[in-house]
Amino acid sequence: MELLESIKLRRSEAQALRQFDSVLVCSELERELIFKRTRTNKLSVFPNGIRIPNPAGQIESSSGTDQARRVILFVGSLDFYPNVEGLLWMARGVLPLLRQSDPRPFRLVVVGRNPDERLIALAREGLFELHAEVPEVAPYYASASIVVAPIHAGSGTRIKILEAFAFGVPVVSTTIGAEGLSAENGIHLAIGDTPAAFARQIDTLLGDPAQRRHLNRNASQLIEKNFSLDAICQKITALVE
Numbered sequence: 001m002e003l004l005e006s007i008k009l010r011r012s013e014a015q016a017l018r019q020f021d022s023v024l025v026c027s028e029l030e031r032e033l034i035f036k037r038t039r040t041n042k043l044s045v046f047p048n049g050i051r052i053p054n055p056a057g058q059i060e061s062s063s064g065t066d067q068a069r070r071v072i073l074f075v076g077s078l079d080f081y082p083n084v085e086g087l088l089w090m091a092r093g094v095l096p097l098l099r100q101s102d103p104r105p106f107r108l109v110v111v112g113r114n115p116d117e118r119l120i121a122l123a124r125e126g127l128f129e130l131h132a133e134v135p136e137v138a139p140y141y142a143s144a145s146i147v148v149a150p151i152h153a154g155s156g157t158r159i160k161i162l163e164a165f166a167f168g169v170p171v172v173s174t175t176i177g178a179e180g181l182s183a184e185n186g187i188h189l190a191i192g193d194t195p196a197a198f199a200r201q202i203d204t205l206l207g208d209p210a211q212r213r214h215l216n217r218n219a220s221q222l223i224e225k226n227f228s229l230d231a232i233c234q235k236i237t238a239l240v241e
Contacts, residue, residue, distance in 0.1 A: 014038045022239065026157050027180025044239060049232035050162045052223065053138060070106035070206050073144035073169070074128075075137055076160050078112035078119055086150035086177075087119060091127045093195030094150070094202070101203050111140050141167035145212070146205050150198060151177035161189070162227050165219040170212045172201045182226065188219045 017023055017040050024046035025031045031043045074090075076083040087110065098106065108128035110119065115132050123130035131140070141147070147164035149171060157180040164171045171178075171189040178189060185191040190205060192198035205212055225231060 010037055017042065024239075028182070029180045030155075046235055046239070047227055047232070048157050048159060048162065049229050050159065050166050050223065050227050051229055052166045069143070069145050070104060071144045071146075072106060072108045072202060072206075073140055073147045073164075074108070074110045074112075074149075075140070075147065075163065076112050078110070078115035078132065082151050082154040083112070084116045084119060086152060086174075087128075088122075089152065089195070090148065090150045090198070091122050094199045095127060097195055097199035098202060101199065102206070106206065109140060109144070111137060137163075138167070141169050144169050146202060147171045148198075148202070149173035149177035157181055162223065165223045165227075168216050168220065170205055170215040171219070172198065172205065174198070181222075183219070183222060187215070188222055189215060 013034075014037065017034075017038050020042065022044055023034075023040065023042045024044055025034060026046065026048050028045050031045050034040070034043060074083075074087060078084065078087075090108075095108065109131065110123070110128050111131045111134055113133050115123075115130060119130065122128065134140070141164065147160070147169045149158055149161050151158065151174055153176065158173075158177055161171050161173060161178060161181060161183070165188070173189055173191055174193050175191055178191060181188075183189050190201040192201040205215075
């Protein structure tokens with residue numbers, strides 16, 4: 001049934017695209033996929049935009065250079081399957097490796113809405129701190145050393161990564177988590193696709209303030225160039241004209 005629904009959806013998509021003068025997609029990867037399906041030349045990449053909440057240096061000075069703080073942050077909808085699966089993967093596979101590699105304590109802080117029962121159970125076991133339905137995420141970013149995106153499924157682009165970039169907090173992600181953002185491993189963020197690689201990237205960044213600042217500077221430039229509201233407004237103007 002899922003295969004049949006997928007075929008029907010692709011046919012409907014192709015029919016719909018023919019009705020419009022221009023079709024906007026949020027990443028170059030999506031443009032390539034849709035072009036292969038439809039061979040339409042109406043596609044324009046129009047990335048998700050994000051408001052830059054504070055000057056990057058201000059946030060960085062409060063969190064990125066504090067070597068004593070070891071706070072790992074996850075932000076996202078906690079009833080969304082890829083987020084739930086990713087946190088379960090991290091709790092079972094990544095956290096034990098982190099504890100083995102460095103005896104110093106760290107905190108994993110999970111912030112979001114509508115937490116899945118499995119996540120509530122893990123929080124009760126003490127594997128991470130759970131903060132649901134918070135009025136504002138800025139204080140959590142201000143106290144974080146690293147933001148994680150342990151995502152293994154889904155499509156589109158991760159607003160949570162763009163938000164972390166905007167707040168000036170370095171990111172550790174999977175390849176799928178960073179898909180479509182034009183963010184490069186070791187330049188804008190750190191990538192690990194296995195529990196060992198993911199744990200190693202977190203451990204390295206927690207102990208290397210200089211690398212955190214390096215990632216923050218490059219990520220901030222990427223945001224301003226491609227994902228800021230000013231950049232998006234320029235794209236809208238060019239498209240309409």
